[in-house]
Amino acid sequence: MRNKKIKSVIRFFLRDRVEDVSFMPFFRLSIGIFSLIHFLLIIPDFETLYGKDGIIDSAIMNAFKPKIIPSLAQSNDFLFGWANLSDKVIMSTVAVVYLVFCMFLILGFLTRYAALLLIILHTVIFRGQILYSYGVDSITSIALFYCFIFPVGKKYSLDSIFFKQKNGSPSPYRKILQLHLCLIYVSSGFVKLMGVDWRSGEAIWQATHQIRHNIFFDVNFDVMGNYAFLPILLSWSTLIIELFYPLLVFTSRISNFSLLLISVLHIGIAVSLGLYYFSLLMIIMNLTAFLNLNSKYLSRF
Amino acid sequence: MKKTSFKKLTLFYFACLHLLIILLVVLGDSITGFQYLISTQKSDKIDSNNIASKVRRHLREVLTLPGLYHYTLFSGCDAGYNYFAPKVARSVSLECIQYDSENNEISRLYYPISLKTHEGIQRYSVSLANFNNAVRKMDSARKDSLYHFFTQDVGIRILQSGRTKKTEFAELNFSTYVYPSLSGFKNGVKPTLINITKINLRETR
Numbered sequence: 001m002r003n004k005k006i007k008s009v010i011r012f013f014l015r016d017r018v019e020d021v022s023f024m025p026f027f028r029l030s031i032g033i034f035s036l037i038h039f040l041l042i043i044p045d046f047e048t049l050y051g052k053d054g055i056i057d058s059a060i061m062n063a064f065k066p067k068i069i070p071s072l073a074q075s076n077d078f079l080f081g082w083a084n085l086s087d088k089v090i091m092s093t094v095a096v097v098y099l100v101f102c103m104f105l106i107l108g109f110l111t112r113y114a115a116l117l118l119i120i121l122h123t124v125i126f127r128g129q130i131l132y133s134y135g136v137d138s139i140t141s142i143a144l145f146y147c148f149i150f151p152v153g154k155k156y157s158l159d160s161i162f163f164k165q166k167n168g169s170p171s172p173y174r175k176i177l178q179l180h181l182c183l184i185y186v187s188s189g190f191v192k193l194m195g196v197d198w199r200s201g202e203a204i205w206q207a208t209h210q211i212r213h214n215i216f217f218d219v220n221f222d223v224m225g226n227y228a229f230l231p232i233l234l235s236w237s238t239l240i241i242e243l244f245y246p247l248l249v250f251t252s253r254i255s256n257f258s259l260l261l262i263s264v265l266h267i268g269i270a271v272s273l274g275l276y277y278f279s280l281l282m283i284i285m286n287l288t289a290f291l292n293l294n295s296k297y298l299s300r301f
Numbered sequence: 302m303k304k305t306s307f308k309k310l311t312l313f314y315f316a317c318l319h320l321l322i323i324l325l326v327v328l329g330d331s332i333t334g335f336q337y338l339i340s341t342q343k344s345d346k347i348d349s350n351n352i353a354s355k356v357r358r359h360l361r362e363v364l365t366l367p368g369l370y371h372y373t374l375f376s377g378c379d380a381g382y383n384y385f386a387p388k389v390a391r392s393v394s395l396e397c398i399q400y401d402s403e404n405n406e407i408s409r410l411y412y413p414i415s416l417k418t419h420e421g422i423q424r425y426s427v428s429l430a431n432f433n434n435a436v437r438k439m440d441s442a443r444k445d446s447l448y449h450f451f452t453q454d455v456g457i458r459i460l461q462s463g464r465t466k467k468t469e470f471a472e473l474n475f476s477t478y479v480y481p482s483l484s485g486f487k488n489g490v491k492p493t494l495i496n497i498t499k500i501n502l503r504e505t506r
Contacts, residue, residue, distance in 0.1 A: 010305060010310070010313055013313050013316065014305065014309050014312075014313065038420075041418055041419075041420050042418065042420050042421065042424075044417040044418050044421070045416050045417055045418050045420070045421030045424075048413070048415050048416060048421065049416075049421060049424055049425070055413055055416075055425060055428075055455060055458050056428060056432075056451075056454070056455060057450075057454045060432075060447075060450065060451055060454065064431070064432075064435055066374060068370075068371070068374065069374065119375065123374070123375070127374075130431070131427075131428040131431045131432055132424040132425075132427060132428050132431075133427070133431070134423075134424070134427045134431075135384055138377055138380035138382075139377075140377075141376075141377030141380070142376065142377040142378070142380075144377075145375065145376040145377050172309065172312055172313070172316065173312075175316070176316045176319065176320070179316075179320055180320065180323060183320070183323050183324060183327050184327075184382045185382075186327075187327035187328075187330055187331055187381075187382055187383070188382045188383060188384060188386060190331050190334060191330050191331060191333065191334035191383040191386040191387050192334075192383075192385070192386040192387060193334075194331075194334035194335055194337055194338040194386075194387045195334070195337060195338075195386055195387030195388050196338075196341050197387075197388055197389060198386065198387065200483075201483065202482060202483055203385065203386075203388070203389045205480075205482070205483050205486075206389040206391075206480060206482075207385055207389045209480040209492075210389075210391075210392040210478070210480075211392040211393075211394050211411075211426070211478050212426070213411055213412055213422050213426060216419065222486070224483075225483060225486040225487060228483060231483065274419075274423065275423075276419070277420065
């Protein structure tokens with residue numbers, strides 16, 4: 001009996017599905033392009049934030065990061081200390097290397113090595129300076145790890161031209177990403193549900209009234225104070241979407257509507273909290289994981 | 302019946318292990334949320350809180366085992382996902398007020414104006430919040446000196462980025478921003494800044 005159950009779980013995990021057919025190239029391209037654009041947008045402030053004479057003193061920064069991860073300054077001293085190069089030159093080199101590997105990932109050239117080096121660089125830059133780090137960095141880290149583990153360079157890539165490789169089924173790999181997202185949303189929803197502020201709508205009210213500098217959309221959320229049902233409604237909508245995420249995305253009849261709903265939630269986060277790149281990345285992750293990527297299906301739109 | 306290949310089975314067991322590790326990480330977050338729920342309720346549930354603490358401690362011990370810890374760091378799985386939960390943390394600000402020789406206020410800066418991009422300013426704001434969250438958990442003696450050191454160090458850099466010719470001295474304020482609750486807002490309560498550290502920089506030149 002137990003054996004049968006295990007077999008059915010394995011079958012569920014390994015089952016080939018036609019909607020997963022373009023998962024690998026879609027994932028590689030979307031994460032590669034996102035990482036490239038996101039990094040390009042940080043470059044004007046790269047030295048000001050992450051350089052040796054950055055805004056936050058390295059002694060403070062190093063006190064909070066995991067000891068095992070070297071900071072960018074420590075890595076640069078280790079690698080380029082002998083060369084006596086200026087911080088500007090080193091920072092420019094690091095930025096160029098990061099961008100080149102993003103391009104490698106997009107083109108699918110030496111894909112696995114590019115993903116591995118991007119993980120290392122990403123970890124050193126963003127996790128090594130942990131105080132500047134937020135949700136987008138954790139999710140990028142996860143996505144790059146999957147680009148390293150999954151055979152994302154086997155289709156529509158330079159690797160597939162230069163090194164003839166056998167294409168395997170993308171379905172089990174996509175299932176890992178899908179289940180990971182389910183864990184993220186359900187756990188996030190559960191912890192929110194434990195907070196009295198989320199159940200009363202106060203959390204939405206407070207979140208939309210935090211200090212923000214230089215935001216694209218300056219929306220005045222004070223109007224919610226006159227319609228008390230609005231923050232409660234938004235709060236419970238968030239809780240329901242997060243808690244019932246697996247049900248929403250795995251029910252094939254409503255999965256497209258669910259993806260739209262989840263995207264709206266993230267657009268809301270972008271507009272109200274100013275977390276544009278985090279929201280964009282989460283939308284990309286959701287579409288990559290759950291959108292029907294069968295070309296015949298996509299051609300209908 | 303077709304036999305499952307060794308490669309596919311290996312992938313399946315890797316997925317099980319990987320997802321189990323993520324489950325352990327998010328379980329830690331869930332316990333934190335559960336403890337928060339207990340702490341906000343007045344009923345006598347000390348025992349369940351103790352059990353939750355023990356479970357969380359054991360989970361942390363497991364997740365910091367050599368090998369497993371390195372794997373979670375490398376794969377990005379060590380990050381929790383309890384964004385804005387169970388409670389939305391108050392935002393913080395580091396204000397740099399510049400004065401001229403006659404004590405007149407010249408300007409107020411809230412971030413280094415050398416930052417050019419939205420993402421740069423976003424990361425700077427995140428760093429203030431992350432710093433405040435981390436320091437709040439420390440013992441008070443260390444806390445005070447860290448707040449002072451941080452405010453002075455970052456404040457000077459803000460000042461350097463936007464100092465005017467008239468600036469004679471400056472005041473640095475590291476504060477928590479308290480926005481009134483929904484009911485408070487209806488009753489006309491105004492937002493306030495609760496000061497954590499205040500530093501006067503007499504010599505700015």
